[in-house]
Amino acid sequence: MTLAFAQESFRDDYTFKNSPEAIRRFPLPFPQDSYMYSVNMEPHVPGPVGSVYEHAFDIDEHYVAECRDRAITLARDPGRCASLPHMIEAEWDTLELLMTSLAADYPEHFALLRDGNRWVWTNRPLGLRQDFIFGDASTLPQGPLEYITRQVQGDFVVLDQREGTLFADAAMVTSQADWSLTFDVGMSFHQWHAPVPLAHDMGVFDRALKYLMMLQQGRPVRRLNWTMTVNPRLDTSPETYPEWGTDRASVTPDNVGKKVHLRVELQTMFRLPRSNGMLFSIRCYLASLEELCTQPRWGARLHRVLGSLPAPLAEYKGLTRYLPTAVTWLSQFDDGRDLGPGTQPE
Amino acid sequence: MNESSFHVVIDAVRDVASGIREFTFRRADGQPFPLYSAGSHVVVSVPAGERPRRNPYSLLGDPNERMSWRIAVRRQEPSRGGSAWLHEQARVGDRLDITAPMNLFPLISTARSHLLVAGGIGVTPILSQARELARRGADFEVHYAWRSPAHAAYVAELEALAPGKVHHYDESQGVRIDFKTLFAGRRLGTHFYICGPTPMVSAAMEGGAAMGWPATNLHSERFASAEPGEPFDVLLARSGQRITVPADLSLLEALEQCGAPVNALCRGGACGQCETPVLSAEGELLHHDVYLSDADKQAGKLVMPCVSRFKGACLTLDL
Amino acid sequence: MYSTPVYKPLQWDPSGLRHILLVEAAHAGQISRLLDDLPSALSVIVVGRSPEGAELDLRVSVPCAVASDLEAGLDVLSAELERASMGCRLYLLGNEHLVWEASRRAAKAGLGEAEIQRERAGAPARPMFCVHCRTTTPDVTATVAPCSGCGRTLFVRDHFSRQLGAYMAFQIDAEEPGLIPEAEPFQS
Numbered sequence: 001m002t003l004a005f006a007q008e009s010f011r012d013d014y015t016f017k018n019s020p021e022a023i024r025r026f027p028l029p030f031p032q033d034s035y036m037y038s039v040n041m042e043p044h045v046p047g048p049v050g051s052v053y054e055h056a057f058d059i060d061e062h063y064v065a066e067c068r069d070r071a072i073t074l075a076r077d078p079g080r081c082a083s084l085p086h087m088i089e090a091e092w093d094t095l096e097l098l099m100t101s102l103a104a105d106y107p108e109h110f111a112l113l114r115d116g117n118r119w120v121w122t123n124r125p126l127g128l129r130q131d132f133i134f135g136d137a138s139t140l141p142q143g144p145l146e147y148i149t150r151q152v153q154g155d156f157v158v159l160d161q162r163e164g165t166l167f168a169d170a171a172m173v174t175s176q177a178d179w180s181l182t183f184d185v186g187m188s189f190h191q192w193h194a195p196v197p198l199a200h201d202m203g204v205f206d207r208a209l210k211y212l213m214m215l216q217q218g219r220p221v222r223r224l225n226w227t228m229t230v231n232p233r234l235d236t237s238p239e240t241y242p243e244w245g246t247d248r249a250s251v252t253p254d255n256v257g258k259k260v261h262l263r264v265e266l267q268t269m270f271r272l273p274r275s276n277g278m279l280f281s282i283r284c285y286l287a288s289l290e291e292l293c294t295q296p297r298w299g300a301r302l303h304r305v306l307g308s309l310p311a312p313l314a315e316y317k318g319l320t321r322y323l324p325t326a327v328t329w330l331s332q333f334d335d336g337r338d339l340g341p342g343t344q345p346e
Numbered sequence: 347m348n349e350s351s352f353h354v355v356i357d358a359v360r361d362v363a364s365g366i367r368e369f370t371f372r373r374a375d376g377q378p379f380p381l382y383s384a385g386s387h388v389v390v391s392v393p394a395g396e397r398p399r400r401n402p403y404s405l406l407g408d409p410n411e412r413m414s415w416r417i418a419v420r421r422q423e424p425s426r427g428g429s430a431w432l433h434e435q436a437r438v439g440d441r442l443d444i445t446a447p448m449n450l451f452p453l454i455s456t457a458r459s460h461l462l463v464a465g466g467i468g469v470t471p472i473l474s475q476a477r478e479l480a481r482r483g484a485d486f487e488v489h490y491a492w493r494s495p496a497h498a499a500y501v502a503e504l505e506a507l508a509p510g511k512v513h514h515y516d517e518s519q520g521v522r523i524d525f526k527t528l529f530a531g532r533r534l535g536t537h538f539y540i541c542g543p544t545p546m547v548s549a550a551m552e553g554g555a556a557m558g559w560p561a562t563n564l565h566s567e568r569f570a571s572a573e574p575g576e577p578f579d580v581l582l583a584r585s586g587q588r589i590t591v592p593a594d595l596s597l598l599e600a601l602e603q604c605g606a607p608v609n610a611l612c613r614g615g616a617c618g619q620c621e622t623p624v625l626s627a628e629g630e631l632l633h634h635d636v637y638l639s640d641a642d643k644q645a646g647k648l649v650m651p652c653v654s655r656f657k658g659a660c661l662t663l664d665l
Numbered sequence: 666m667y668s669t670p671v672y673k674p675l676q677w678d679p680s681g682l683r684h685i686l687l688v689e690a691a692h693a694g695q696i697s698r699l700l701d702d703l704p705s706a707l708s709v710i711v712v713g714r715s716p717e718g719a720e721l722d723l724r725v726s727v728p729c730a731v732a733s734d735l736e737a738g739l740d741v742l743s744a745e746l747e748r749a750s751m752g753c754r755l756y757l758l759g760n761e762h763l764v765w766e767a768s769r770r771a772a773k774a775g776l777g778e779a780e781i782q783r784e785r786a787g788a789p790a791r792p793m794f795c796v797h798c799r800t801t802t803p804d805v806t807a808t809v810a811p812c813s814g815c816g817r818t819l820f821v822r823d824h825f826s827r828q829l830g831a832y833m834a835f836q837i838d839a840e841e842p843g844l845i846p847e848a849e850p851f852q853s
Contacts, residue, residue, distance in 0.1 A: 079799070086455040089482075162454050163562055163778075180796045186828040187668070194668035195824050214611060214619060217380055218446055219350060238796040238835045242817075245839030273381035274409065276452040321840070458775045532751040535775025558682040558752025560779035 003109075005064040005125055011072070016232035018291050022061055026287050027052050027264050028343045029224040033304040035313075037199045039208045044220040044268050052266055055105040056220070057098060057152060058283055064125050066153045066175075066234065073174040073235050074150070080237075081146045082185045083158070083170035088144075090158045091170060092135060093272035094279050095144040098152055123151055145170055154266075154283035161276060165189050165209060175234040175284045177227045177263060178318060183238075197312040215271045215278060225265040225282075227317040228326075232261050232286045251322035256329045257290035260322060262302070289326060295345035299333025306330065352379070356440045357414060363499035365421040366467060367433055370414050374441060378412035384478035385451035385471045385539075385567070389613055390417070391443040394427030394435075401428040402614050404470035404541075404567075405447060406500070408477060418499060420467035424574075427594075450616050451541065451567035453478060458535030460486035463523065463550060465542020466497065471567055472541055473500050473507075480507045487511050489528065491542070494518035525553025541567040567616075575632070575655045582606055582665045583625050597651035606665045608651060615653035622663050624649050629658010666823040670761075672785040677704050681754030681780075685710070685745055687738065687767050689759030690718030690731075692786035696758060700724055708745060712738035712763060735763055739770050746774035758784045762792040762803040765830025772827075789851035793821045794831035801831045807848035809837055818845055 008016045018026070029035075047053025052060075074080055083091060099121055103112035111122040117134040128151070132139040140147045149156045149172035158170040166189045173181040184192045189209050190200075199205060215221065229236055230247035251259055266283040293299035306319075307327045314320055354371035362368045373379060382405055392399045403417035422429040436442075451471050453460065460479055464472035469490055479486040488508055492498040495516060504512050515521045523546075529538070538559065540550045547566045554564045574594050581588050582604075591600040598620055601608045611619035615635030624631065624647050633643045635650035642648050649656075649663070675696065677684065683706040688696060690713035700721075709729040711718045722729045732738035746753070755771050757764045764783045771781055790804035793812075800814025808821050812834070819834035826833070838844050 089455070160455055161452070162456065180833065182799060183794060183796060183824075183826050183829065183833050187826065191668040191827075194666040195822070200667055210618070214617060216350065216446060216448055216611075217382070238833075241839040242797070242836050245836075246842065248840050274383055275455065276383035276385075276449050277455075529751065533775065534746060534749055534751060534753065535777070536751050555680065558680055558754070560680075560777060562777055562779050563751070 003059070003061055003063070006061050008062070008065045010065070010069045010232055010234040014231050014233070016062070016065070016286065018287050019061060020294075023287060023291050023294060024345055025051055025060075026262075026285055026292065027224055027266055028262075028292070028298055028301070029226045029264050030301050030305045031341050031343050033301065033339065034308045035305050036310070037196075037202060037204050039204055039211065039223075041208070041211060041221045041223045041269075044222040044270075052283075052285070053222070056101040056268070056270075057105070057154075057281065058266070059102070059106055059109065059153065063153055067126060067151060069234050070150060070172075070174045077239060079182045080174050081149070081172045082181055083143060083145055084186060087158055087160065087170040087275075087277070088137070090160065090272055090275035090277035090279075091143060091145040093275050093277065094156065094158055095148045096134070097270060097272065097279060098148045102152070126151060145172060154281050157280040157282070158272075159189075159278040159280060161213065161278065163188075164213075166212060166278060168192055173237075176237055176282070177229075177265070177284075178236055178238060178241075180238045195316070197316045198310075212269060212278065215269060217271045217273050220268055220270040222266060222268040225267055227263050228319050229261045229263045229286065230259050230322065232288070234284065234286075248318065248321045251325055253325055253329060256322065256325050257293070258288055260326050261286045261288050262292060289330065293330070293333050297339055297344065297346055299330060300335065300337070300339055301343075303327060303330035303334040304339075350446045352444050352446070354415075354442050354444055356436060356438050356442070359436065359438055362418060364494075364496040366418050366497070366499045367421070368416055368418045368499075369432070369436065370416050371442070371444070372414050379415055380446065381409045381412075382447035383409075383449050384453055384474040386447035386449040386474070387451075387471070387567075388415070388417070388447055389445040390428075392428040392431050393442075394431035399428035399431070400613055402612065404451075404474065406470040406473045409474075418467065418470050448612065448617075450612055450614075451475075451539065451565065453539075454537045454565070456535070457537035458485065459533055459537075460484060461528070461532065461536055461538045462486060462488045463528070463538070463540040463542065464488065464490045465540070465546040466492055467499075468541030468543070468567075469500055469504070470541070472539070473504060475539060476504060476507050476511075487513065489513045489515065489523055491515035491523050491546070492517065523550075525550050526557060529554050529557035529559060537563050537565065539565045539567075576657060578629075578656045578658070579660045580656070581660055581662045583662055584665055591655070596653065597649070597655060601651055601663075601665065606663075608665060610652055613652045615650050618650075620650055620652050622649055622651055622665060623647060625662040625664050627656065627658065627662070628660050629656055631656055631661070666825075668825045669823045670783070670785075670825055670827075672764075672783055675699060675756045675758060675782050675784045677702065677756075678754045678782070679704075682706060682752035683749060684708075684754050684756065685742070685749070686756045687712065687742055687758070688718075688721070689713060689763050689786060690715040692758060693717040693721040695784070695786050696721075697724075703727065710738055710741050710745070712759065735766060738763075739766060742767055743770050743774065746771060746776065749774075753780060755781045756784075757782065758786055760787045760790055760804065761785055762790070762830070765792065765827070768827065769830050789853050791821060791851060792831040793819065793834040794826065794829050795819055796833060796835050801829065802834075805834075807850045809845065809848035810834075 052058045099112045102110040109124050113120040119134050121130045155173045157168050159166040160169045171181050193205050264285045268281045270279045353374035355374050357372050358370035360368050387402045387404045389400050389402050407416040419432045421433045462472045515523050577592050579590050589604050591597050609619050611617045618637045632655045634653040684704045687710040690711050694717040707727045711731045730741050757767050790806050792803045793805045794801050795812040798815035802813040817836045820837035822833045824833045
């Protein structure tokens with residue numbers, strides 16, 4: 001697949017935009033007219049060619065720009081990547097999984113040569129080549145987790161399985177929807193999900209955990225999560241909240257279509273072989289309401305889902321200030337017809 | 347890679363101790379095996395008799411040996427057929443089906459020290475754990491108890507992996523592990539792992555508790571396998587099917603045979619995957635699993651069909 | 666919230682072989698009910714000086730170290746834990762900051778959750794962690810408070826980290842600068 005990597009920014013002047021192809025493959029998470037939490041996990045098997053599900057880890061036209069944005073965030077705040085000492089085996093597992101996947105799925109961009117534990121990694125879009133010894137962190141410029149996740153889109157949380165639950169003991173988090181790695185590192189599954197309203201009482205996390213604990217090697221799973229962001233900003237962290245918090249009140253009926261973005265997370269979970277840990281990848285897709293409404297079914301669908309969103313969810317996702325404006329703007333795309341189930345664009 | 351099972355060919359067979367036979371496999375398609383974590387096992391489908399037996403066996407080799415896997419099988423008396431077939435009938439060149447590795451006996455990555463105990467054939471997962479701990483440079487000890495030297499497998503391999511850290515207990519010389527002594531004076535954050543016969547594991551767990559160790563620091567892999575028992579009748583409420591579970595089939599196998607929608611993974615009463623709701627039980631549920639809590643077992647609303655059975659008139663399941 | 670700590674009155678754990686009690690001097694009176702039935706192999710650390718603490722020192726017939734302040738008390742605890750073996754139980758009673766600083770020392774020494782009990786004492790005061798400057802302010806009494814590190818006015822959540830021993834706090838007027846709601850005192 002030929003990808004033209006865009007030069008664009010996810011901060012300051014926000015030049016980010018999606019090509020028509022990127023809009024069409026956007027993973028809209030609304031197969032129905034309303035939304036509620038569920039344990040919506042499914043096997044992460046190869047999806048349709050060209051879709052975000054085709055490969056284990058999706059690389060798209062925003063790859064180079066996202067890597068650059070991550071580097072900026074890390075330079076400002078190195079604490080966005082953390083790893084507790086006992087996670088080193090899981091870090092190597094993660095590096096191997098990501099390198100082998102990218103090299104296999106995007107051979108025009110990445111290459112991995114292995115001679116025993118002497119590896120050579122090539123990343124053409126970023127212009128990198130690294131000779132290193134697998135298992136010897138002194139042969140890499142950063143720890144294995146940081147090194148490889150600086151070259152992949154999305155956030156990554158590496159989990160340790162013990163005491164009947166999963167612990168978020170290592171992670172690279174620079175495109176989060178408002179949670180703090182420094183604060184959450186080391187938390188158990190239920191603890192880090194504590195702030196999510198309603199879902200705990202519904203037993204969603206109990207069932208999700210039970211399902212994840214049985215995850216087997218070679219059989220990853222995936223699900224979609226979503227929220228909204230004003231401006232195509234990746235770094236919507238609590239740490240930098242004073243920088244982006246005021247954006248929420250800056251939405252007007254004139255700018256809502258361009259400014260308000262749907263932020264969809266494609267979450268994939270892989271069992272890691274050596275450490276018996278788990279890799280949780282959070283791949284972030286952004287598209288403005290205006291971009292999404294170029295697709296015939298999506299405007300009406302968005303109007304209905306957002307218009308019926310329960311207040312606690314809207315509150316938790318930080319949408320309250322501008323949601324009414326967005327819903328009003330979306331009404332122009334909704335003629336009330338029966339859309340039927342599914343997320344297809346038309 | 348989405349492989350959940352492999353066709354393998356037996357490349358080598360050798361007796362490693364009295365009643366213990368080691369099998370070396372390669373993949374029939376010539377591809378390398380996947381990596382696995384120490385303590386992992388595979389479930390081997392053994393073509394014994396009319397229906398295949400599915401038995402779990404620990405992977406005891408080095409995961410970095412990608413072209414071959416090793417398991418060791420103790421001859422069970424009496425055998426439902428699995429181990430007997432492997433000892434009497436299996437030959438180099440034979441083909442078997444095995445599952446991908448899964449791990450119900452993993453090392454705890456936050457442990458400050460690891461205390462490993464093997465009883466007899468239980469040495470197989472302990473061996474792979476010791477190999478990994480040695481590779482990591484972790485603080486650990488192995489205590490290996492056997493019936494007699496003739497029954498002791500992999501002694502030299504263990505000693506080579508962990509020189510000076512392996513302690514032997516030869517029952518034929520009257521030497522047994524004193525668990526209270528074993529658990530005393532251990533540094534904070536030590537984790538204990540045992541694989542061996544059920545009475546030994548029970549004694550260890552009691553010893554650990556008596557020495558004040560919390561349950562979260564005590565780990566065991568019991569090779570629970572479906573024991574044969576008395577036949578019993580089952581009613582599947584949703585489909586309306588009535589079946590009789592014969593003496594030599596597990597409830598899980600009987601359910602699978604009649605097409606009931608039951609999931610299974612470890613087939614050894616430990617992973618929880620086959621948990622099935624019980625609607626009514628005119629009789630007594632015989633729980634042999636290690637998954638359900640005591641409260642759940644008492645309440646009688648759930649059963650683990652892979653290893654548990656029933657005694658009485660009829661068991662009604664929500665299937 | 667699920668992560669918000671829940672405290673329970675301390676109770677001697679009969680499954681333990683050795684017991685360490687660390688108590689804030691001002692609240693030492695709160696454990697007099699425990700003194701009737703002391704476990705063998707118990708040592709006590711009293712943090713701070715108070716009449717209640719002095720009385721405790723007299724009443725118990727077991728080794729009782731009195732530390733002048735929290736840091737000194739934590740150092741005594743770390744030294745005790747270094748000598749301890751599996752089978753040890755730790756009991757903590759004091760303000761929330763003390764309880765969790767002691768918990769962090771215990772975790773560092775290798776103790777797990779099953780081996781630690783916590784009882785909060787005194788008026789509700791939370792340690793808060795500022796996500797912006799990463800400073801922990803030890804004893805905040807209401808939902809809105811200034812950060813002792815960067816001076817921002819923060820909102821204190823119920824979301825708690827055991828690793829940090831503090832509640833999460835972020836700038837309260839990040840969306841509407843200058844709009845600071847009224848602080849609500851913590852009830853527990």
